[in-house]
Amino acid sequence: MRKKIVAGNWKMNENLQEGVALAKEINETLKADKPNCGVIICTPFIHLASVAQVLDRNVVELGAENCADKEKGAYTGEVSAAMVKSTGAQYVILGHSERRQYYHETPEILKEKVQLALANGLKVIFCCGETLDEREANKQNEVVKAELDGSVFNLSAEEWKNIVLAYEPIWAIGTGKTATSDQAEEMLAYIRTIVADKYGKEAAEDTTILYGGSCKPSNAAELFAKPNIDGGLIGGASLKAADFKGIIDAWKK
Numbered sequence: 554m555r556k557k558i559v560a561g562n563w564k565m566n567e568n569l570q571e572g573v574a575l576a577k578e579i580n581e582t583l584k585a586d587k588p589n590c591g592v593i594i595c596t597p598f599i600h601l602a603s604v605a606q607v608l609d610r611n612v613v614e615l616g617a618e619n620c621a622d623k624e625k626g627a628y629t630g631e632v633s634a635a636m637v638k639s640t641g642a643q644y645v646i647l648g649h650s651e652r653r654q655y656y657h658e659t660p661e662i663l664k665e666k667v668q669l670a671l672a673n674g675l676k677v678i679f680c681c682g683e684t685l686d687e688r689e690a691n692k693q694n695e696v697v698k699a700e701l702d703g704s705v706f707n708l709s710a711e712e713w714k715n716i717v718l719a720y721e722p723i724w725a726i727g728t729g730k731t732a733t734s735d736q737a738e739e740m741l742a743y744i745r746t747i748v749a750d751k752y753g754k755e756a757a758e759d760t761t762i763l764y765g766g767s768c769k770p771s772n773a774a775e776l777f778a779k780p781n782i783d784g785g786l787i788g789g790a791s792l793k794a795a796d797f798k799g800i801i802d803a804w805k806k
């Protein structure tokens with residue numbers, strides 16, 4: 554049975570004190586009312602070590618939002634997968650469209666990052682998704698397949714077990730414009746078929762695939778009711794404990 558997950562992506566929000574307070578609030582809220590799914594919060598690098606101290610890992614897991622494509626050395630300002638792991642984090646988000654778009658992360662760079670993350674014992678939440686122009690040209694399947702082919706379909710079956718996929722149509726991220734549950738389901742079902750082509754039906758059935766893009770308490774239940782949607786990667790709504798909890802509670806409906 555594949556794992557249901559709700560993961561928060563804080564992006565570049567919250568200073569250290571605010572981040573620790575938010576993590577504590579999420580942790581306390583979820584300890585008081587246990588979730589029906591895995592919960593992960595992915596924070597900026599500077600929060601990781603402190604947030605690690607306040608989370609009960611049986612309830613909330615921890616992830617980074619990025620890591621370097623190099624192992625170690627003279628790469629000023631970079632943070633390696635080994636450093637992320639040493640904070641106590643268990644996950645890292647890679648391939649987010651904001652990293653691809655603003656920091657020019659290519660499939661080749663992402664392939665390196667994925668390898669290093671896995672080699673250092675991190676699980677990877679790997680994002681893929683098309684732009685609005687690509688969807689309007691009906692190229693979404695092709696784009697998503699190329700992103701997976703370019704960065705993660707080289708992995709061994711053993712390595713694949715540590716991959717969570719997140720489909721995030723770029724036109725839905727932070728725009729308030731959610732993909733309909735049918736659009737999301739259609740893409741996630743497609744992704745599952747290409748995972749099955751590569752790793753077999755059983756592995757595909759075991760792969761957690763999330764939807765991301767303006768997911769909120771009001772639409773989460775409808776999205777999560779779809780058979781191929783195993784949860785959400787949540788940006789804006791993960792910055793308020795009550796909203797994040799509202800999405801997590803969608804698994805109880």
Ligand code: PEP
Pocket residue numbers: 562721725726727728729765766767768786787788789790
């Ligand atoms: C994201 O950036 O991963 C995301 C899904 O953002 P939002 O929920 O704000 O659209």
